[in-house]
Amino acid sequence: MASKRSKIEMTADELAAYLETGQILNIATINPSGHPHLVAMWYVMVGGKPTFWTFGKSQKVANIRRDNKITGLVETGDSYSELKGAEIVGSARLIEDYDEIVRIGAAVAVKYNGPGAASEAAMGFIRKQAEKRIGIAIDVERVVTWDHSKLGGGY
Numbered sequence: 001m002a003s004k005r006s007k008i009e010m011t012a013d014e015l016a017a018y019l020e021t022g023q024i025l026n027i028a029t030i031n032p033s034g035h036p037h038l039v040a041m042w043y044v045m046v047g048g049k050p051t052f053w054t055f056g057k058s059q060k061v062a063n064i065r066r067d068n069k070i071t072g073l074v075e076t077g078d079s080y081s082e083l084k085g086a087e088i089v090g091s092a093r094l095i096e097d098y099d100e101i102v103r104i105g106a107a108v109a110v111k112y113n114g115p116g117a118a119s120e121a122a123m124g125f126i127r128k129q130a131e132k133r134i135g136i137a138i139d140v141e142r143v144v145t146w147d148h149s150k151l152g153g154g155y
Contacts, residue, residue: 008145025042044104051107053105054136064092089142090140097135101130
């Protein structure tokens with residue numbers, strides 16, 4: 001008999017679709033004290049990797065420069081039978097190429113604010129922001145998923 005764990009795992013296609021449409025990526029890096037530093041980020045999938053941009057002087061960037069271990073969590077659901085999620089464990093890769101940072105910023109803007117967010121007028125703002133930002137991609141080493149809707153309301 002299959003375990004409940006195996007019954008709720010997402011397939012590769014389900015995971016890809018879930019991450020593509022996910023809204024918030026909670027990411028944890030390691031503070032100098034050894035405690036987790038946990039923040040919520042808007043993100044996009046680039047080449048199958050969760051990717052986001054952030055201010056270059058942020059705590060998460062300082063943490064990644066010291067230790068690039070990172071864990072991300074995308075989760076949804078308001079009741080037990082609706083819970084879905086993906087824990088993404090890997091290494092953070094800093095992206096410091098200006099043009100690539102602009103592309104990440106534009107992709108994030110479009111995902112969360114629609115196509116007009118990367119209009120020529122809006123791109124001036126994105127380019128200015130990119131001067132202060134760094135891109136971060138998660139090179140995924142392991143993923144754990146769950147989709148409680150597969151249990152059909154049972155437990």
